[in-house]
Amino acid sequence: MKTLRNFAPSWLKTYAFLYVIFLYLPVIFLPIFSVNTSATPKFPLSGFTFKWYGDLTRTPALTDAAWNSLLVGVSASLLSTIFGICAARAITRYRFPGRRTINGLLMAPLVLPEIIVAVSMLLVMLQLGLSLSLITVVFGHVLICIPYSLSVLTSGFEGFDRSLEEASSDLGESAFGTFRRVTLPMVSPAIISSLLVSFTISLDEFIMAFFLTGTEATLPVYIWGQLRFAAKLPGVLALGTLLLAGSIVLLTIAEIVRRRASNRTQNMGGIIA
Secondary structure, three states: OHHHHHHHHHHHHHHHHHHHHHHHHHHHHHHHHHOEOOOOOOOOOOOEOOHHHHHHOOOHHHHHHHHHHHHHHHHHHHHHHHHHHHHHHHHHHOOOOOHHHHHHHHHHHHOOOHHHHHHHHHHHHHHOOOOOOHHHHHHHHHHHHHHHHHHHHHHHHHOOOHHHHHHHHHOOOOHHHHHHHHHHHHHHHHHHHHHHHHHHHHHHOOHHHHHHOOOOOOHHHHHHHHOOOHHHHHHHHHHHHHHHHHHHHHHHHHHHHHHHHHHHHHHHHHHHO
């Protein structure tokens, strides 16, 4: 029995290590080949250079795509966070018929095939008479980002001590004033995490942007278009490396903010108790 107990942790560690290698080893090759002097991604490397990164700033189409992705990402993160605040507030504070069902429907885009969701959004936009543009891309990205935003914000609202709101009400503050002066400042770390996570998801989103974009491409759509040309591959690798680094930085900041908020909530709970 003791042998089995000792074997299980070792087996799990080995499995986790192999899983991480399988998942992230291809990603490691991205920055390696992005500094190769040869346009062909193969070993051994023919040399070391940063010229592919320098060429990115001299590509007008890339600059436009980056600006489009920035606009879409900021808009989608703001809207999804606003909707997420309303939904998380309702789910964690009130009990009403169908609450779990509504919560499940809001989280459904996480499990539904994304290409099916994208085609459905395209049909809806066309039926509404909307022309494909960055606005339709924002709508699609909001749909995808809301589940991530909701999961982060729900955690923030669940860790919030409701006695603080009750104390504010007892002091004569209105419901809206309590929400603005007490609730929002306390859950602000979760809001910041939601904004960062939603922006990261929107920045990397391809399928929804591919179906809903018009003549203004976002960065993932631009990268997809460049993959048809072998000469453009080094620039794509350099751009992909920058996107990878940016995503890691944003997600790391979001996780740090989330952990600090969790620790602060626990500390305040201990002080109040």
